[in-house]
Amino acid sequence: MKIHARTERILLRDWDASDLDDYAKIIADPDVMAHIGDGKPRPRSNAESFIATALGHQATRGWTPFAVEHVQTGSLMGFCGMDDKIGRLDFGWRYSKEFWGAGYGYEAAAAALWVSQNTFSLTHITSQSYPENAGSIRIMEKMGMVQIGEGAEFGRPLVVYGFKNEWPDGLLA
Ligand SMILES: CC(C)(COP(=O)(O)OP(=O)(O)OC[C@H]1O[C@@H](n2cnc3c(N)ncnc32)[C@H](O)[C@@H]1OP(=O)(O)O)[C@@H](O)C(=O)NCCC(=O)NCCS
Incomplete structure (x- = not known):
């Protein structure tokens, strides 16, 4: 693997x-x-389609939101990395609750950013979040991202972050 x-x-x-x-x-x-998204838990069928898509992208272009594994226990923690299903590169992360609040989110994001930029030459990365998801937004800020736009999903406002040098005029310019 x-x-x-x-x-x-x-x-x-x-x-x-x-x-x-x-x-x-x-x-x-x-x-x-x-x-x-809609804030609801997802069924097993959603995990099946997510992993099927990930296996496909790994085999073709090589990148997808990476699986994040806990070295000490070998457990799957969740994912971190780039998706493009919304029409631009969307940097996201999602972990099992037992791993929250211990710095893993930033650690994985910093590593995934390096790989995405240096191994896969990805540019114009964005990351979005509901404004109340303070931990997620803090990870963006710690990577040096700034707010470049806003949006809405499921009737909730969204903030969109990116790197100033890649989005000098913001997302919609
Ligand atoms: C959001 C998430 C990825 C954060 O992961 P994490 O491993 O807990 O994050 P870290 O421990 O690396 O913390 C990163 C920073 O955010 C802060 N932070 C983390 N959770 C926070 C919270 N709930 N409220 C406020 N700040 C928070 C940390 O203090 C840290 O900042 P600091 O270094 O300045 O102290 C994790 O909670 C998660 O998987 N949530 C569910 C999925 C999700 O919401 N994904 C994002 C969708 S946009």
Whole structure:
């Protein structure tokens, strides 16, 4: 299995079909999904289609939101990386609750950003969040991203972040 980056505590790696049960458990947790999309937990079928898409992208272009693995235990923590299903590069992250609040989110994001820019030459990265998701927005800020636009989803406002040098006039210019 391809490993894209390794820190002391985490691996960013390709997905494997055997990740299905663990990923399905993560997205079945209402707390994990509270600030994503319609805010509702997702069924196993959603995990199946997510992993099928990820396996396809790994085999073709090489990148997809990477699986994040906990080095010490070998557990699947969640994902971190780029998706393009909204028509631009959307940098996102999602972890099982047991791993929150210990710096993993930023650690994985910094590693995923490096790989995305240096291995896959991706540019014009954006990241979006509901404004109340303070942890997610803080990760963007710690990577040096600034607000470049706004939007809305499911009747809720969204903030969109990016790197100033890539979006000098903001998202909609
Ligand atoms: C959002 C999420 C990725 C944060 O991951 P994490 O591993 O807890 O984040 P970190 O521990 O690396 O913290 C990063 C920064 O955010 C801050 N932070 C984390 N959670 C926070 C919270 N709930 N409220 C305020 N600040 C928070 C941390 O203090 C840290 O800032 P600091 O270094 O200045 O102290 C995680 O909570 C998660 O997976 N949530 C569910 C999925 C989700 O909402 N994804 C994003 C959708 S836009």
